[in-house]
Amino acid sequence: MARLFWHAQPESLTIAHAVVWWFHFILVMAWIAWLPFGKLWHIFSGSLNLLLRSHKPSGHIDKMDLEDEQAEQFGVGALEHLSWKRLLDADACVRCGRCQQNCPANLTGKPLNPKQVILNVRAHMEELYANRKQEGAETKNLHGNWITADELWSCTTCMACVSNCPMGIEHLETIIGMRQHLTLMESDFPQEVIAVFKGMENNGNPWALGSGKRLDWAEDLDLKPLSVEPEHEILFWIGCAGSFDDRAIKVSRALVKILRAAGVKFGVLGIKERCCGETARRMGNEYLAQTLIGNNVETLAKYNVRRIVTTCPHGYNTLKNEYPDFGGNYEVLHHTELIAELLQAGRLKLTGASHGAGGAVVFHDSCYLGRYNDVYNPPREVLRAVPDLELYEADRRRARALCCGAGGGRMWMEENLGSRINLARIDELIASGAKTVAVACPFCMTMLTDGIKDKDLTDTHKVVDVAELIAARLSDA
Ligand code: SF4
Ligand code: SF4
Known part of the structure; x- marks a missing residue:
């Protein structure tokens, strides 16, 4: 390649270098700025999700504080009831479908699809983000809007989705949280x-x-x-x-x-x-x-x-x-x-x-x-x-x-x-x-x-x- 520039003047080479350098710089910066909005973001959110995954025993359910007299909500009824880790789960999904392919409920024709549960949470997050400037934009109840009771009660809590997910997503915590809402808040x-x-x-x-x-x-x-x-x-x-x-x-x-x-x-x-x-x-x-x-x-x-x-x-x-x-x-x-x-x-x-x-x-x-x-x-x-x-x-x-x-x-x-x-x-x-x-x-x-x-x-x-x-x-x- 150097031979191509053999006879070029040092001044023009200096200018060409600056142009190429700035072109790359802008390209890299633009790519970094675009990252959170494109598919490649999952490389980062997925790595982060794996790094921050729970080290509690598989399928462990956290003790709920039932003594809290001020508590107005038990379980997961809306997006804001999900922890940051459950939201990161939704961001980390790469739609590989491994959870779905191993889910006994999905394999036998039931309405539950663990991948869709995670993607629905993400879609709700994205909808909320897109509407953030609209007056009165607020999270909807997840139940009925993003997930049905039939889907939730179809789960056998077998953990096949969690154990097959390459991004360390814990579908079951989200599903159990939503079941807690149905049972404790709505007796449904x-x-x-x-x-x-x-x-x-x-x-x-x-x-x-x-x-x-x-x-x-x-x-x-x-x-x-x-x-x-x-x-x-x-x-x-x-x-x-x-x-x-x-x-x-x-x-x-x-x-x-x-x-x-x-x-x-x-x-x-x-x-x-x-x-x-x-x-x-x-x-x-x-x-x-x-x-x-x-x-x-x-x-x-x-x-x-x-x-x-x-x-x-x-x-x-x-x-x-x-x-x-x-x-x-x-x-x-x-x-x-x-x-x-x-x-x-x-x-x-x-x-x-x-x-x-x-x-x-x-x-x-x-x-x-x-x-x-x-x-x-x-x-x-x-x-x-x-x-x-x-x-x-x-x-x-x-x-x-x-x-x-x-x-x-x-x-x-x-x-x-x-x-x-x-x-x-x-x-x-x-x-x-x-x-x-x-x-x-x-x-x-x-x-x-x-x-x-x-x-x-x-x-x-x-x-x-x-x-x-x-x-x-x-x-x-
Ligand atoms: S835990 Fe529930 S959602 Fe996950 S694979 Fe088993 S039945 Fe399907
Ligand atoms: S296995 Fe994990 S990454 Fe793949 S579709 Fe299911 S939730 Fe998403």
Whole structure:
């Protein structure tokens, strides 16, 4: 290039240099000035969003201050109720569509599209910015204008959107915030949920069964509650499903058998246990959830509980990640983690035929165990330790696993929109070739068992909990 200018005069070169320099300078400055208004802005807002992302446990719901007598608003009803981080989320979206492609609600034809939820918040921000000079320009209620109740109640809180988003956007916080507004400010929730809230409020369980019947399932097992026998090494948090749902009770019995076989000194709360509050929280009923959590934290403190095991990933997540905000700090284990620990320590001796004789088993990852708490390996380690079983995997597994459709209170709501999520998931699981589906969650158990029934596969396929597979192979089985 220099040869081109070989014979030019130094004066003209100096001028040419100045012209080129100023041209570049203006170009760069104009580009910088344009950046916030163009698509490239997302490189910056996205990087900022990732840098400032929350380091709280995945899907953690912040404690709402219900004592504040001046508060006129709970949850998210309008743009100004969203935190700066939720607004930055909206700015950071690059419309890649990964959240949408992995959303079980969207995949099964429901009106919810997590990408659109975020983009609607952005569109509202942009509209407000464009109208800023107009007299009376103000934020509209997000509900009805930018999002419908059907969209919000379609969410299973599975976290697939959050875990697949490359920009660290937390759709779920926005969705839960909007649900809190519907529930607490407008009492606008699906009709079938009324009985569930009442059951939790009056009986401490969503089935609305007598709280005094919590331990009826264990009459023949001689389980002594902590009020009678306070000495314990670990508390078995039975949970509402484990106490009242016939199928989940079998899993509770299996775990009791395992704990006894391993010589673990465990205690139970019995009739003092209340719903952990998880479902009420995800349905936006923070008031009810905090009442239940407060009761439980008090009871657990009374019996000096430090270590807890539970068969329910929803209770596990809430006890482990959300009870600390209410003064309850415990070491919480999911039963598959404890069983893996006991097997590794040689405290459980399994019987069984040779490798693979019991057939193939495919493991379904529960969202609240996997995406919420990164517990992917313990259930698989337990299944691999069973000599006669062969572990198969579904195409969509671990962090990419499809939800069963029951989270976020969906367990208690009719699924009238689109097709059924549990049927989509059961198709994926049986496509693995396994005839046995292993689960580690009472909600997954219900949804996938229903899926097998609806597909008329009960003669060939079954759904079992990991604990049941182990209990059936203990030497005195
Ligand atoms: S949490 Fe799950 S169901 Fe809800 S929007 Fe995200 S991907 Fe969809
Ligand atoms: S995955 Fe994240 S960046 Fe991509 S469309 Fe969804 S919200 Fe936007």
